[in-house]
Amino acid sequence: MKHVFLYILVVICFFSCKEENAADLAVNQHKVDVVIERFDQQFAKTNEKSLPDIKRAYPFFFPKDVNDTEWIEKINDTLQQELAQEVSRVFPNFEIYESDVELLFSYIHYYFPTFKTPRVITTTSNVEYRNKVIVTDTIVLLALDTYLGRDHYFYEGIPRYIAEHLDKQEIVVDLAGEYAKKYIFQPKRKSLLDEMIYYGKVLYFKDKVLPFKKENERISYTAEQLDWTINNESSIWRYFVERELLFSTDAKLPNRFINAAPFSKFQLEGIDSESPGRIGQYIGWQIVKAYMENNDTPFKDMLIMDAEDIFNNSKFKPKKNNG
Incomplete structure (x- = not known):
């Protein structure tokens, strides 16, 4: 069973790398000229x-x-x-x-x-x-x-x-x-999840068209901010789920977790001052990544999909907290 699981991981990695290599090869052979x-x-x-x-x-x-x-x-x-x-x-x-x-x-x-x-x-x-x-x-x-x-x-x-x-x-x-x-279209942006998935699409788009930039640069985080977010991903997700925020249409939520800010507003002592802003964008990014890893949807088609369809079929599981 262990060998079967390893084989599946290798196959997924192969096809994913194959697609990225094809893009890199095509770009190297046919660069756009800009003045x-x-x-x-x-x-x-x-x-x-x-x-x-x-x-x-x-x-x-x-x-x-x-x-x-x-x-x-x-x-x-x-x-x-x-x-x-x-x-x-x-x-x-x-x-x-x-x-x-x-x-x-x-x-x-x-x-x-x-x-x-x-x-x-x-x-x-x-x-x-x-x-x-x-x-x-x-x-x-x-x-x-x-x-x-x-x-x-x-x-x-x-x-x-x-x-x-x-x-x-x-x-x-x-x-x-x-x-x-x-290139992105979303028929509605009412809930926190809608906003998260929308910006998750934006960040996934950047993954595709900015492979020459580091991951933290694509989300405009410092390396330390991205490390903190990765290390606390599970706790962040649990916070959203336990407080039933994903499908909430509370107008205050984007300012707390989506929009540019000095930190994300969990309203928890200590965490707020440590967290970077736009933490909801980061979680949306991980959901979109999970969806693309677990489905055969073409990149362009995903960009116009409904947020709930992406979420429901993403099989998203947050990374476990480190430490």
């Missing part, structure tokens, strides 16, 4: 004479009801100049991140062959960290002033748990997350 357009640098160098040229190249940045005088005033504004200088200092070139974007797009194209490579344009946004990345069918905008490093002086006054993610290592992870939202 990053540094609008931020071009705009900072623009003057009254060259303004018409940049407006023709990037018409979507220039509303018709704003006259040229206002654009020149913005270029010459000392705060805008400081913003541009800091972005150029942190990102004198974009080669490393361009390579990451190329890999991301290559994996997306492998899994979604109709994917068309968009224009990728860097800009600034007055540190509008809620919109670090904007994705449309044809254009990607990357606001580089929201990736200057967690300790940058521009971010003083921003809550620490948010500032920690205003770092250049998050660029391709955020971009993958925005593309995940374009």
Whole structure:
């Protein structure tokens, strides 16, 4: 019996590895070419004479009801100049991140062959960290002033748990997350489980298209935060089940366990201060992983499945606590 169980594990591993190897091989043979357009640098160098040229190249940045005088005033504004200088200092070139974007797009194209490579344009946004990345069918905008490093002086006054993610290592992870939202559909998102599975899909999407990133980087945790979550997975799951939270539609639950926060709010002394935020996203990720390991559903089909169908057929069992 022991040998049969071992054989089954080997077979599962073989087919799983075979699929991942096929993706890696295809991407290595057919990488998508991306040219990053540094609008931020071009705009900072623009003057009254060259303004018409940049407006023709990037018409979507220039509303018709704003006259040229206002654009020149913005270029010459000392705060805008400081913003541009800091972005150029942190990102004198974009080669490393361009390579990451190329890999991301290559994996997306492998899994979604109709994917068309968009224009990728860097800009600034007055540190509008809620919109670090904007994705449309044809254009990607990357606001580089929201990736200057967690300790940058521009971010003083921003809550620490948010500032920690205003770092250049998050660029391709955020971009993958925005593309995940374009491919995922869930007919309803009412219960905590709905939210967990939705973000579990987002994270599983990142697993597929960001295999060159570490697991903790895909969920934007530190290595220590991920270790804590793995080591306490069973207790976290028991907490959700015993308090009957999975199918609850309590509007407070997303803020406690799904949304960005300094920690997850179990309302238990000690645990709250130790736990990372978004713990519900992590559990949803594990449920989706379990579903994909125990079913033959194609990746693209899973992304549009009902949350309860995924949960009911996942055979999810949390990892036992360590220590």
